Amino acid sequence: MQKSENNLDPADVKILNILQEDGRITNAALSANVGVSPSPMLERVKKLEKNGYIRKYVALIAPEKVGKGTIVFVTVSLAMHQLAALDNFTEAIRELPEVLECYHISGEADFLLKIAVSGIESYRDFVVNKLTPIAGIDRIRTAFVLDTVKHSTKILVDD
Known part of the structure; x- marks a missing residue:
């Protein structure tokens, strides 16, 4: 079999x-779908994990x-951009369970956060009690999700 650039x-x-699409698929069903017998299939999956x-x-x-x-998307701009300020912010964000995802981005803001809360009041509590106390934050901008048009966790793997 020819290997791709990745x-x-x-088969992989x-x-x-x-x-x-189905992380709970049985090894037997996976091997039937891919056309590889069960024992080598198990080894392939273990190798992909390893x-x-x-x-x-x-x-x-x-x-x-x-x-x-x-669901709320929040952009955060920091007042300072030294490594210590970035580290302080990212360490604090990692401890907040409401933050599902955090990305260090380019452009007008420094970070993009995806937050899940029970409603506007709980978002307000999150901002007041957890987000704004983090040292070094200059600006916070908020966008509430009105409707999810597409949500996927699948990354298409090309061969």
Whole structure:
């Protein structure tokens, strides 16, 4: 089998794409879909895990079902951009369970946060009690999600 530029052969590519759709698929079903017998399939999956292609397996929870249906995107600009200020902010953000994702970005802001809370009041409490006390924040801008048009965790792996 020919390997692609990402060092994966077509069977590995197919495995990764299938597992992203169904992380609970049985080894037997996966091997049938890919056309590889079960024993080598198990070894392939273990190798993909060991080499870091597969980070972990998770259940994707519906935020609204657990009382966290208000999704908010927040841009944060820092007053200073020295490494210590960046480290201080990122360490503090990692400790906040409301923050689902945090990206260090270019452009008008320094960071983009994705936050899940129960509503506007809980977002207000989050900002007042958890976000603004972090030293070095210059500006916070908020965008409430009105409707999710597309949400995917799948990264298309090309062969």
